[in-house]
Amino acid sequence: MTQDADKRGFDPGDHAVWRPYAQMKTTAPALPVVGASGVRLELADGRTLIDGVSSWWTVCHGYCHPHIIDAVKRQLDAVPHVMLGGLTHEPAERLARRLAALAPGDLNHVFFCESGSVSVEIAMKIAVQSFINRGQRGRTKFLAFRGGYHGDTLATMSVCDPEEGMHSLFAGAIARQVIADLPTDPDRLDSLSVILDQQGATLAGVIVEPLVQGAGGMRFHDAATLQALRALCDQHGLPLIFDEIMTGFGRLGTMFAAEKAGVTPDIMTVSKALTGGTLPLAAAIASTRLFETFWDDDAGKALMHGPTYMGNPAACAAANASLDLFEREPRLAQVHAIEAMFAALLPQARDLPGVLDVRWQGAIGVIEMQSLPELDTLKAAFVGAGVWVRPFNNIIYLMPPYVISAEDLQALIEAALRVTEAWARRHFL
Numbered sequence: 001m002t003q004d005a006d007k008r009g010f011d012p013g014d015h016a017v018w019r020p021y022a023q024m025k026t027t028a029p030a031l032p033v034v035g036a037s038g039v040r041l042e043l044a045d046g047r048t049l050i051d052g053v054s055s056w057w058t059v060c061h062g063y064c065h066p067h068i069i070d071a072v073k074r075q076l077d078a079v080p081h082v083m084l085g086g087l088t089h090e091p092a093e094r095l096a097r098r099l100a101a102l103a104p105g106d107l108n109h110v111f112f113c114e115s116g117s118v119s120v121e122i123a124m125k126i127a128v129q130s131f132i133n134r135g136q137r138g139r140t141k142f143l144a145f146r147g148g149y150h151g152d153t154l155a156t157m158s159v160c161d162p163e164e165g166m167h168s169l170f171a172g173a174i175a176r177q178v179i180a181d182l183p184t185d186p187d188r189l190d191s192l193s194v195i196l197d198q199q200g201a202t203l204a205g206v207i208v209e210p211l212v213q214g215a216g217g218m219r220f221h222d223a224a225t226l227q228a229l230r231a232l233c234d235q236h237g238l239p240l241i242f243d244e245i246m247t248g249f250g251r252l253g254t255m256f257a258a259e260k261a262g263v264t265p266d267i268m269t270v271s272k273a274l275t276g277g278t279l280p281l282a283a284a285i286a287s288t289r290l291f292e293t294f295w296d297d298d299a300g301k302a303l304m305h306g307p308t309y310m311g312n313p314a315a316c317a318a319a320n321a322s323l324d325l326f327e328r329e330p331r332l333a334q335v336h337a338i339e340a341m342f343a344a345l346l347p348q349a350r351d352l353p354g355v356l357d358v359r360w361q362g363a364i365g366v367i368e369m370q371s372l373p374e375l376d377t378l379k380a381a382f383v384g385a386g387v388w389v390r391p392f393n394n395i396i397y398l399m400p401p402y403v404i405s406a407e408d409l410q411a412l413i414e415a416a417l418r419v420t421e422a423w424a425r426r427h428f429l
């Protein structure tokens with residue numbers, strides 16, 4: 001250690017990478033990955049792990065699918081990157097048309113960016129500016145829901161669950177929004193109607209993760225809840241934003257949750273599995289009705305946004321290749337097979353001490369515990385069992401790549417059950 005490092009108690013050189021959501025002083029060392037193929041991660045020490053969470057829900061076709069790798073390599077040789085201001089390229093043009101065709105209703109206009117959080121920011125800006133462009137100022141707030149998660153930037157944090165989104169930690173730095181309970185029953189629907197009657201005129205939009213609230217706790221709600229939101233938004237003239245960053249591209253067994261619920265939003269955000277977990281890319285997809293509010297001879301009515309790397313050609317090529325795979329390979333059937341295996345095996349966890357709920361939908365399986373003390377020990381136990389499973393808060397969940405074989409899926413679920421059982425008996429008996 002240098003003298004400075006000695007005084008501090010750590011050597012800055014050992015902490016050049018500042019890690020996500022981590023107390024750097026106490027977090028366990030990260031595991032170096034040197035290879036990845038199919039559903040497996042290869043660690044530097046030679047161990048392999050079955051990835052039970054698809055690298056933060058992105059790697060839907062497994063690692064290193066040759067069709068995506070080839071498409072990216074070819075694009076890197078042709079045009080690795082070019083700005084989208086004043087210039088364009090085939091991968092972005094084609095991807096936008098394909099996303100517009102896949103997305104429900106008149107969601108026809110695709111604004112690209114590089115991360116999910118930024119796509120949510122763009123959706124929020126589209127909503128706000130669409131009112132300004134129609135001469136309505138003062139509509140600046142959003143209605144969002146408890147249990148929701150929409151990203152880590154300041155604006156997206158403001159529409160996250162107030163506790164999970166650290167609204168008090170960052171109080172003053174983030175906008176105040178209207179946060180309500182999802183209208184999952186008639187009483188809550190009544191309360192939400194009252195809120196909208198009172199505050200609807202200050203709102204620019206309503207944002208929700210359709211059918212599954214992900215990072216806020218893997219909570220499920222039904223299509224009727226979304227239909228109720230759609231009706232309220234129509235009644236109050238508010239754009240409804242579906243954040244499909246987690247649910248998009250098959251995770252629930254349909255390409256989008258909107259399709260499964262039979263509800264069409266006015267803006268949809270996508271990212272995570274968009275490139276099959278290869279390169280960063282995201283998009284806000286807006287309806288023609290909203291797009292029209294920007295369509296004018298007045299340059300001042302243009303959407304004022306433009307990320308430097310938006311529509312990166314290599315990332316668009318990866319996304320196009322990923323969409324090819326949804327057409328050529330039985331991805332959605334694979335998701336249904338995963339759902340069936342969850343239904344067969346996960347209920348065993350219901351009888352374990354400390355378990356509050358066990359649920360699954362599409363390729364998401366959830367064991368909700370009373371709490372998860374000693375989370376780091378639990379995480380290490382999963383690694384010891386040969387699986388990459390990343391519990392958070394009080395949630396143990398599995399979201400494997402859709403291509404996982406029946407044998408690997410059974411091994412993953414059984415390992416998860418074994419580790420959970422041993423851990424639950426230690427803490428809750």
Ligand SMILES: *Cc1c(COP(=O)(O)O)cnc(C)c1O
Binds near residue numbers: 214
């Ligand atoms: C992951 C996620 C985001 C944020 O995406 P980033 O790419 O991490 O910025 C936003 N909304 C939902 C629903 C997500 O799951």
